[in-house]
Amino acid sequence: MPASLNLYALIAQRLGIALITLVIVSFAVFFATELLPGDVAQILLGQAATPQAVAGLREAMGLNQPAIYRFLHWLVGLASGDLGISYVNNMPVAKLIGDRLVNSLKLAGVTTLFAVPIALGLGIGAAMWRGSIFDRVVSMLTISVISVPEFMVATLAVLIFAVWLGWLPALSYGADVSSWATVLRAYAMPVITLGFVISAQMIRMTRAAVIETINTSYVEMALLKGASRRRMVLRHALPNALGPIANAVALSLSYLVGGVIIVETIFNYPGVAKLMVDAVSTRDLPLIQSCAMIFCVSHLTLITLADLIAILANPRLRHR
Amino acid sequence: MTPDRVSFRLPTPRGLGYSFNRVGRIGLAVILFWAVVAVFGTWLTPYPVGKIVDSDYFSPMSGSFWMGSDYLGRDMLSRIIMGAHYTVGIALTSVTLACTAGVIFGMIAAVIGGWFDTILSRLLDAFNGIPSLLFGLVVVAAVGSSIPVLVLTLATIYAPGAYRFARALAVNVNTMDFVTVARARGERTPYLILHEILPNILGPVLADLGLRFVFIVLVLSGLSFLGLGVQPPNADWGALVRENIEGLSLGAPAVIFPSIAIASLTISVNMFIDNLPTRIRDRSE
Numbered sequence: 001m002p003a004s005l006n007l008y009a010l011i012a013q014r015l016g017i018a019l020i021t022l023v024i025v026s027f028a029v030f031f032a033t034e035l036l037p038g039d040v041a042q043i044l045l046g047q048a049a050t051p052q053a054v055a056g057l058r059e060a061m062g063l064n065q066p067a068i069y070r071f072l073h074w075l076v077g078l079a080s081g082d083l084g085i086s087y088v089n090n091m092p093v094a095k096l097i098g099d100r101l102v103n104s105l106k107l108a109g110v111t112t113l114f115a116v117p118i119a120l121g122l123g124i125g126a127a128m129w130r131g132s133i134f135d136r137v138v139s140m141l142t143i144s145v146i147s148v149p150e151f152m153v154a155t156l157a158v159l160i161f162a163v164w165l166g167w168l169p170a171l172s173y174g175a176d177v178s179s180w181a182t183v184l185r186a187y188a189m190p191v192i193t194l195g196f197v198i199s200a201q202m203i204r205m206t207r208a209a210v211i212e213t214i215n216t217s218y219v220e221m222a223l224l225k226g227a228s229r230r231r232m233v234l235r236h237a238l239p240n241a242l243g244p245i246a247n248a249v250a251l252s253l254s255y256l257v258g259g260v261i262i263v264e265t266i267f268n269y270p271g272v273a274k275l276m277v278d279a280v281s282t283r284d285l286p287l288i289q290s291c292a293m294i295f296c297v298s299h300l301t302l303i304t305l306a307d308l309i310a311i312l313a314n315p316r317l318r319h320r
Numbered sequence: 321m322t323p324d325r326v327s328f329r330l331p332t333p334r335g336l337g338y339s340f341n342r343v344g345r346i347g348l349a350v351i352l353f354w355a356v357v358a359v360f361g362t363w364l365t366p367y368p369v370g371k372i373v374d375s376d377y378f379s380p381m382s383g384s385f386w387m388g389s390d391y392l393g394r395d396m397l398s399r400i401i402m403g404a405h406y407t408v409g410i411a412l413t414s415v416t417l418a419c420t421a422g423v424i425f426g427m428i429a430a431v432i433g434g435w436f437d438t439i440l441s442r443l444l445d446a447f448n449g450i451p452s453l454l455f456g457l458v459v460v461a462a463v464g465s466s467i468p469v470l471v472l473t474l475a476t477i478y479a480p481g482a483y484r485f486a487r488a489l490a491v492n493v494n495t496m497d498f499v500t501v502a503r504a505r506g507e508r509t510p511y512l513i514l515h516e517i518l519p520n521i522l523g524p525v526l527a528d529l530g531l532r533f534v535f536i537v538l539v540l541s542g543l544s545f546l547g548l549g550v551q552p553p554n555a556d557w558g559a560l561v562r563e564n565i566e567g568l569s570l571g572a573p574a575v576i577f578p579s580i581a582i583a584s585l586t587i588s589v590n591m592f593i594d595n596l597p598t599r600i601r602d603r604s605e
Contacts, residue, residue, distance in 0.1 A: 017442075020442070021446040024443065024446040024447070025446065025450055028447070029450075032459055032462050033458060033461065147586040147587045148538075148586060149541045149545065151541070151542060151545045152561075152582065152583060155565070155568060155575065158568055159568065159576075254451075257451045257453075257454065258454070258542075261453055261457070262542055262545070262546070265546055277546055280548060281547070281548075283461060285462075288457075292454055292457070295451060296450055299454075
């Protein structure tokens with residue numbers, strides 16, 4: 001590594017890459033939705049698409065302008081909070097998304113709150129008692145969860161908690177917020193499902209990070225001088241594994257994006273993902289674009305965050 | 321016990337270091353089973369796939385309907401067999417496309433290097449920043465869902481990852497002496513990538529192909545589950561779960577068996593790849 005690449009340069013470089021990625025991603029989203037489907041005016045008018053009507057609508061929507069101009073226009077609008085008008089019901093997209101976004105963030109937030117401590121505990125535990133029954137059971141469960149689609153985790157959770165045990169309502173989401181108990185019940189299934197999906201990744205990565213530190217010679221030294229296994233992991237290995245673990249947490253949270261799409265659809269949860277899936281079936285392109293950008297931005301933020309944490313956590317980069 | 325006795329070993333797979341352990345063999349057996357079902361499925365179905373043969377719906381397992389019947393009273397076993405056709409067929413085609421494109425460009429980038437490598441790598445890394453299910457949703461929203469669209473979309477989603485993996489391997493091989501010698505001989509890029517690089521990264525690349533196959537099966541099932549993948553009257557396993565999700569509260573086999581089919585395929589591919597002989601998996605090291 002050249003000496004000029006100090007900490008700040010690395011961070012700046014990473015942020016720069018994130019920004020370029022964002023532009024490319026928005027480019028891809030815009031062109032996938034604007035250019036591939038053919039003439040939007042034709043689609044919108046459907047049966048009523050006389051040549052005059054199509055021409056008029058194209059003029060009114062600004063579709064006659066060059067694509068690159070429309071892209072820049074869209075991008076500037078996006079950056080200033082103007083998300084466009086929905087094709088289907090003529091409402092501003094920002095208004096449609098507003099409450100839904102809060103709902104999705106709530107779901108993601110609550111899941112994170114529960115999943116992170118549990119996953120860290122299990123991951124560190126599995127690393128500490130590596131090779132034990134506990135480790136093997138945890139590893140097998142995580143691999144199983146990772147190898148099956150998210151909707152299967154959801155159907156299994158419904159089968160177990162709602163059908164067999166009868167603890168929770170199955171597929172209903174009533175917006176009933178009259179008491180704590182009902183809110184808790186409504187959130188329980190989506191949170192459980194999403195929690196399983198992201199904790200599985202987190203447990204695996206945390207375990208790998210801790211085991212990697214355990215394999216270093218200074219930790220072995222601690223064991224040799226008589227520290228208990230527990231002390232060796234918690235006092236000697238863990239502080240150095242914190243960086244990789246934080247990196248793993250941020251990276252696993254990016255799985256929330258994919259998980260949320262499935263979970264919201266299954267449980268009929270009124271979030272952005274449900275909105276987007278519905279928009280896909282009505283081909284409401286401005287709405288799809290905005291939702292897609294929201295997901296891409298959150299995904300990108302989490303990935304970049306993970307990288308930044310990895311850079312910041314490496315003390316070798318701090319003193320140059 | 322004479323010291324000059326010649327030791328003789330047959331060149332069995334075990335002797336050459338290509339044997340699988342038991343978990344790997346179970347995985348391989350399940351994979352082969354689904355492969356056979358996918359290829360010969362059309363002749364294996366006990367009932368016509370689209371035909372309503374049971375007067376009851378969501379009926380339990382019985383002698384005449386081994387896996388029960390679905391929400392219309394169609395035979396589940398036949399539908400799962402045909403589902404294998406779509407799930408395995410689409411996933412295999414996409415993963416082959418993705419890995420072929422990714423590996424070829426990865427090797428070219430490693431051999432040529434320079435600005436070509438930099439620009440391609442940056443561009444494809446940016447592509448990796450799009451969540452896969454989301455990308456599928458956007459494309460399906462734009463062009464509608466059909467099997468060619470699904471195959472191309474899934475291939476596009478997973479090609480950048482294959483590129484990255486192959487490029488990282490190829491860069492290592494590229495620094496070896498035999499590549500330098502070949503280059504000094506005046507061999508051109510196509511020869512270099514096909515005869516010098518590819519044979520040396522093939523094992524890990526195939527292992528990577530298997531893992532990518534699993535991801536593709538997962539995303540395809542996810543899309544179909546959302547109703548945006550394989551369209552009715554055809555159905556892959558994800559679509560079968562979607563169709564019969566109403567039967568979930570009844571604990572109907574119609575929703576459980578397609579799920580088991582997906583899980584058995586993905587888990588056994590993972591098991592197989594995890595237990596590949598190290599000779600194949602880490603050949604470049």
